[in-house]
Amino acid sequence: MSLRPAGLGWVTPLGRTIDEVWAKLLTGVEAEGTTFGDSLGGKQSHAFPVPPAAIAEANRHPRLRRASAISRFAVLAGLDALRDGKLELDEVSAARTALVFAISNGGVIYTRRFFHDIVKSGASAASPLLFPETVFNAPASHLAAILGITGASYTLVGDGAVGILALKMAEDLMADPNLDRCLVVGAEETDWLLCDAYRRWRLLRPEPPIEPFARPPKGMILSEGAGAVLLARKGDLALEHIHAGGNFAKQTELVRQLDMVCGSFPAKAAVDILIASANGTFVDEAERATAAKRFPTAALYTAKPALGESVAAGGLWQLICAAQALRTQRLPPILHAPAGSGLTTVRSSAGKRWRRAVVTTCGLNQQLAALTLRL
Amino acid sequence: MREQTNHRTGPVRSRVAVVAAGVISPLGAGLAATLKALREARDCVSPVTRFPVEQCRCSSAGQVADEWLRDVMPNDRKSRRLHRASRMMIGALAELLEQAPDFSPELTVVGTTSGGMSFGEYYYRALQLTGTSAGSPAWIANYPPQKAAVDALEACGLNSPCQVIGNACASGTNAIGHAFECIRTGRYNRVLTGGYDAISELVFVGFDSLQAATPDKCRPFDGARSGLVLGEGAALLALENFAQAAARGAEILAEITGYGISTDNHHLTQPNPSGIGPRQAMERALRSAALAPQAIDYINAHGTATPFNDAAEGRAIAELFGRVPVSSTKGMLGHSLGAAGAIEAVLTILALRNEFLPANINFRVSDVGLDLDIVANKVRPAAPAAALSNSFGFGGTNASIVIQTLKA
Numbered sequence: 001m002s003l004r005p006a007g008l009g010w011v012t013p014l015g016r017t018i019d020e021v022w023a024k025l026l027t028g029v030e031a032e033g034t035t036f037g038d039s040l041g042g043k044q045s046h047a048f049p050v051p052p053a054a055i056a057e058a059n060r061h062p063r064l065r066r067a068s069a070i071s072r073f074a075v076l077a078g079l080d081a082l083r084d085g086k087l088e089l090d091e092v093s094a095a096r097t098a099l100v101f102a103i104s105n106g107g108v109i110y111t112r113r114f115f116h117d118i119v120k121s122g123a124s125a126a127s128p129l130l131f132p133e134t135v136f137n138a139p140a141s142h143l144a145a146i147l148g149i150t151g152a153s154y155t156l157v158g159d160g161a162v163g164i165l166a167l168k169m170a171e172d173l174m175a176d177p178n179l180d181r182c183l184v185v186g187a188e189e190t191d192w193l194l195c196d197a198y199r200r201w202r203l204l205r206p207e208p209p210i211e212p213f214a215r216p217p218k219g220m221i222l223s224e225g226a227g228a229v230l231l232a233r234k235g236d237l238a239l240e241h242i243h244a245g246g247n248f249a250k251q252t253e254l255v256r257q258l259d260m261v262c263g264s265f266p267a268k269a270a271v272d273i274l275i276a277s278a279n280g281t282f283v284d285e286a287e288r289a290t291a292a293k294r295f296p297t298a299a300l301y302t303a304k305p306a307l308g309e310s311v312a313a314g315g316l317w318q319l320i321c322a323a324q325a326l327r328t329q330r331l332p333p334i335l336h337a338p339a340g341s342g343l344t345t346v347r348s349s350a351g352k353r354w355r356r357a358v359v360t361t362c363g364l365n366q367q368l369a370a371l372t373l374r375l
Numbered sequence: 376m377r378e379q380t381n382h383r384t385g386p387v388r389s390r391v392a393v394v395a396a397g398v399i400s401p402l403g404a405g406l407a408a409t410l411k412a413l414r415e416a417r418d419c420v421s422p423v424t425r426f427p428v429e430q431c432r433c434s435s436a437g438q439v440a441d442e443w444l445r446d447v448m449p450n451d452r453k454s455r456r457l458h459r460a461s462r463m464m465i466g467a468l469a470e471l472l473e474q475a476p477d478f479s480p481e482l483t484v485v486g487t488t489s490g491g492m493s494f495g496e497y498y499y500r501a502l503q504l505t506g507t508s509a510g511s512p513a514w515i516a517n518y519p520p521q522k523a524a525v526d527a528l529e530a531c532g533l534n535s536p537c538q539v540i541g542n543a544c545a546s547g548t549n550a551i552g553h554a555f556e557c558i559r560t561g562r563y564n565r566v567l568t569g570g571y572d573a574i575s576e577l578v579f580v581g582f583d584s585l586q587a588a589t590p591d592k593c594r595p596f597d598g599a600r601s602g603l604v605l606g607e608g609a610a611l612l613a614l615e616n617f618a619q620a621a622a623r624g625a626e627i628l629a630e631i632t633g634y635g636i637s638t639d640n641h642h643l644t645q646p647n648p649s650g651i652g653p654r655q656a657m658e659r660a661l662r663s664a665a666l667a668p669q670a671i672d673y674i675n676a677h678g679t680a681t682p683f684n685d686a687a688e689g690r691a692i693a694e695l696f697g698r699v700p701v702s703s704t705k706g707m708l709g710h711s712l713g714a715a716g717a718i719e720a721v722l723t724i725l726a727l728r729n730e731f732l733p734a735n736i737n738f739r740v741s742d743v744g745l746d747l748d749i750v751a752n753k754v755r756p757a758a759p760a761a762a763l764s765n766s767f768g769f770g771g772t773n774a775s776i777v778i779q780t781l782k783a
Binding site for chain 1: 427428429430431482487488490496498499500502503511512515516519520521522525528529534535536537538539540541542543549553556557560562576577580581582583584585586636637638639640643644655768769770771772
């Protein structure tokens with residue numbers, strides 16, 4: 001059973017509609033960074049935020065009135081994916097639709113605000129309005145309510161691999177013949193606290209750009225947004241294989257584990273494109289090594305220098321990039337890639353039609369996963 | 376993983392066996408200690424000491440004793456950095472592997488709501504108080520919610536893809552239900568499943584701020600119930616394709632035969648008062664198990680003891696089942712959120728195998744609006760063959776599983 005991405009949606013620091021953001025990626029546009037000055041540690045952090053104009057439509061939904069940014073991103077991306085798939089859910093079709101969310105850091109803004117009140121003023125100052133929005137499945141709950149989904153709704157938590165893990169769960173759910181489709185959404189929001197944490201974890205770069213495949217790695221820049229993929233049983237693209245990967249105990253084990261995962265894909269010689277999760281950290285070297293060994297002729301791409309590291313949303317963005325590359329037969333330049341690597345220009349299939357892409361997601365906290373997408 | 380599903384002809388329907396289990400909860404560490412406490416209907420809720428609760432309405436919780444976690448792993452530098460949630464999971468997995476040493480999962484599906492949340496609290500508090508945080512890299516690296524599951528696999532020499540469900544209080548039952556479906560459809564043979572959560576200040580204060588936590592005893596389904604008390608713990612089940620488990624002569628503890636999930640879009644934190652969400656989950660679980668309501672001998676209810684939850688769940692149970700014996704075990708051990716469904720599945724299996732119904736303690740007076748057969752205060756001798764275990768959560772997530780003893 002191969003599931004088909006029948007509708008795509010994303011909310012990114014470069015904007016919202018699929019074609020608009022893809023055009024920006026092709027022309028080498030980089031998201032505009034913002035500086036968080038509220039860090040108590042006295043150090044400023046940079047991130048790529050979603051432009052407010054891109055999510056203005058969220059105000060139309062009463063359910064989102066008090067919702068956090070992550071819920072707004074998630075709902076809009078999900079609605080866009082349905083729109084892209086030309087699907088309007090009614091009671092019958094909603095009953096045959098499952099929802100799977102991928103979340104990593106979750107509603108960090110409201111969580112910080114809620115706990116800040118406790119630390120500063122004690123438990124009696126805690127806000128009952130904020131707490132429900134801190135729960136991991138709050139974004140999924142809002143989207144389910146807006147769409148009228150009353151059946152299966154799952155929120156998966158994990159690291160950067162959680163987007164593909166969610167796709168794998170969708171594939172398992174769709175073994176149920178009572179389901180016609182599954183909407184998979186990955187979402188993330190960011191603020192200074194998240195940046196501070198990743199900086200102390202020695203994974204963040206003080207300021208842009210992200211320089212992928214640099215040796216030694218120089219660090220990443222966080223971003224926010226959402227990606228959504230409507231999976232159905234018909235469509236021009238097929239998710240051939242989803243490998244839910246496994247876990248790596250140490251960073252040094254990642255190369256071996258990723259090689260094992262990618263080595264399990266059949267027909268690997270025919271891979272035309274590799275959409276990597278390279279973000280300027282230790283994962284870059286593992287993906288570079290895997291690309292050289294397993295997919296030596298594949299065109300390599302990572303969108304993270306342009307869009308930032310959006311963790312749970314990032315895996316879905318990668319799948320959308322793979323879909324767009326196969327459909328348009330073009331691949332954007334990798335911004336800030338090493339000079340002389342041949343990666344910094346727009347690539348195209350040039351006569352030999354691209355038919356298959358591999359997407360690899362290596363999380364920063366021990367999880368990895370990968371998939372192949374065929375046109 | 377195998378592909379045995381054809382969406383035109385319907386899925387393969389393999390039977391699903393529980394071949395091993397492990398548990399750590401306020402009732403005890405391990406199946407034997409848990410069974411003893413469960414039989415005694417022991418109240419294991421105690422005053423909270425991990426963080427200040429003077430400004431909270433509620434000041435008690437079901438807590439796992441630190442000494443139970445001390446010996447679950449070596450006392451080395453890496454182990455000392457792990458969160459209590461990881462230690463609970465390691466303990467539960469080690470017990471499971473004692474029963475099934477060769478169990479090698481193709482997939483791990485577990486539930487949690489907050490994982491290593493308290494490490495995030497330590498980090499933020501240190502940041503607020505000092506502007507710096509010397510211990511923060513270890514806190515941050517061990518804080519993510521999936522970490523406890525990954526740590527447990529690693530500590531026990533296992534590796535499998537790990538899907539960690541964060542469906543609030545339904546997470547544990549959702550995890551077992553999804554794991555069940557993965558085997559039932561023939562896509563997997565062996566899945567490790569369960570749930571975990573460790574008590575944290577943020578979550579404790581959160582429930583207190585909603586006035587969902589009680590300053591009184593936790594009294595599920597009581598007419599004067601006033602809210603929940605929180606708990607913590609971890610429980611794991613080894614699920615295996617029944618035919619395969621039987622062929623290799625494995626001891627089969629129980630059979631999972633049905634799963635139902637529903638989403639109630641009424642409100643982020645409150646169930647639809649009609650009980651439609653719980654009712655749909657239970658109906659779907661029965662349909663999945665191909666059982667009539669009359670075939671259910673016992674219901675381990677979600678039964679948080681909040682006025683809204685118990686009213687909605689109780690109404691749905693009464694409408695669907697009539698007077699089936701019902702108990703909530705949360706009065707004894709508190710509500711362990713993402714672990715609750717998994718722990719309660721283990722308690723239900725223990726009850727089925729040992730022929731009694733767990734007690735719904737702290738019960739004083741019936742709710743006049745609920746016509747239920749509550750197993751009040753003492754265990755009830757019985758020989759149940761089929762039980763239903765419910766979990767419902769924020770976000771309107773409802774989950775029910777059917778657990779059965781082996782058919783003769």
